[in-house]
Amino acid sequence: MKRALLRRIEPVLLSRAAEIIKMLGHPERLKIVEVLERGEATVSEIQEAIGIPQAIVSQHLARMRGCNIVAARRDGSYVRYRVIEPKVHHVLNCIRECDA
């Protein structure tokens, strides 16, 4: 461990980081953003991809919308979600890197 490189995380960043990873600290939400990482997806696509009830998917998406992790846009009768918080990709890649 290279301690010399450990600089303190600034309070505001730390606070936002805690908020983001708190949201991602749930298996289903983590799966949802993993799906969204590949590009926009509708609620039903997400639902199929991870196999949980529509209402639950919507609830998780609503929470993640609430802290600006994902955003939605209507497309006809669909609503397409996408990740808008760049740190999410960092976190997912970080998890992948641990998978040695």
Place this chain on the structure above:
Amino acid sequence: MKRALLRRIEPVLLSRAAEIIKMLGHPERLKIVEVLERGEATVSEIQEAIGIPQAIVSQHLARMRGCNIVAARRDGSYVRYRVIEPKVHHVLNCIRECDA
């Protein structure tokens, strides 16, 4: 975003990752592991470093012990804590990297 590199996170890893980042998804716990990242620290050192009551620090440490994120060893009348989950460093560095 290089989508070609996005490989799926394995279920077991994803589940453990969710557990870890759930624990880190709290500002005080994030501060605690940030302190511990620099090396072992006693409860009172942590308490001083981040400025919250001793009982709260102990409670957070107990929860993180519970999911094998930190470990403790007694040293005289002190108890020294350290990070034992390597992913924690990855996550902290990931947060730092976002701090552009």
Place this chain on the structure above:
DNA sequence: GCCATATATTGACATATAGCTATTATCATA
């Protein structure tokens, strides 16, 4: 054993979260 210091645990309480069912909104199209 007694005292001071360091840490852990407990109980109480408020709030947050998760998941379920049912219902409601929104849109496209017949």
Place this chain on the structure above:
DNA sequence: TATGATAATAGCTATATGTCAATATATGGC
């Protein structure tokens, strides 16, 4: 406008979480 598909929300129960005050448990020195 009626209908089917898609998505969001409401109401509910159960459980988890966060915090505090108080108490309990080490440990070391006298």
